[in-house]
Amino acid sequence: MPVLPGAEPYRHDGGETGVLVCHGFTGTPQSMRPWAEYLAAQGLTVSLPLLPGHGTRWEDMAVTGWQDWYAEVDRELTALTERCARVFVCGLSMGGALALRLAALHGEAVSGVAVVNPLNRIHGLAAQALPVLRHLVPTTKGLVGDIVKPGATEVGYDRVPLHAAYSLRRFTQRLDGELPQVTQPLLLMHSTVDHVVSPADSARILSRVSSTDVTEILLEHSYHVATLDHDADRIFEESYAFFARLAPSLGKEGTATGG
Template identity: 75%
Template structure:
């Protein structure tokens, strides 16, 4: 199936500092494209992959699971590590969980983590019913475009395959167990009002990681897809400042490894 217009992956060759951006469940790179372009314009090498089963139609997603989604960001991270001196992982929603697992698995190879409204648990009674219900019901209502800003929309599926929701639940449980292994500097930004991921998820992440360098930012004007909402510019600026503090060479051309 062809990729939906606007949902294509994005790549920019910049300097020796690289960033990997991970989009959310049923979403696409479109939700992070302005963020990626902001960082690219400031000299960073940027990779924003399209997760398998995403960006086309929900029927395609049914054939994938968390192992496929994680494998794609892991592949993209390894490419950046060959190209760049320092690499940071960034993510929105489920993309935040993907970024946290990359940090847990790759250790010092990841210089820092930035997550926006990260998810770490499938909530409610439905979560416990998923193992059985997914065999009886194919899909449920989608969660895309939770945005306060009028005229701003997210490219995402209007249906969620329950097989994938079950896989997401298993992935969240896996990442939750790995959070103590995350010890890199962490910038966590979360919305005051989020109709998709409750604030408890951010609180749990902050309470379980081993990072000593942690900054928490409350986004007061945005809903879940804050990267396309009123606080987008603040997210972009905060993340760039965070990366610049940890990698003073950010935005500068220089020698690179593996290239």
């Protein structure tokens, strides 16, 4: 099945510091590529995978679940740790949740976590109905494109497969119990107005993790897909400063020139 234009995975072979970048539910690497390319330009080794079932058609996603999505980022993290001396994880929305689980389960292999509008739970009455509803209705309206910036668009599905949404709900329930295992430095950036993920999710995550080095940044000029919105440059710069503080060798490695 052909990949949607712009949805291709992205990798860059840079220095000894690596970053794994995780996209969101029904989204694609396109929403994260400017962030990944910015980090690559600073000399980091970057991996931005396309999650299983994403980036083609929603029917492909309907037969995947959270175990598939997590297994993909877990493999990418292992590859980065074999290549790099220090590895960070980043994510948007569900990608943030995946990044947090990597930190919870991999301990010292993850040096720090930077997340944007991370998902913690599926809210609303519809979420409670998912166990039954998914057998009656295949899809609901899509989530992509929650952006303030004129002309900015997100590549992703215009429908949400409910089997996948049910699996995502189960994943968030599991992750909530694992959050106390997150001890790494954490940079959490979230929009003050978000039509996809409740700001309460960020508050819940901050209250559950065991990290003592925590930075919270409010994004006041963006909606959910802040990595493509007015606050994108701030996200990129704040994350790099966060990584450079934790990996002092970053500034000495020089910048990358390739793609």
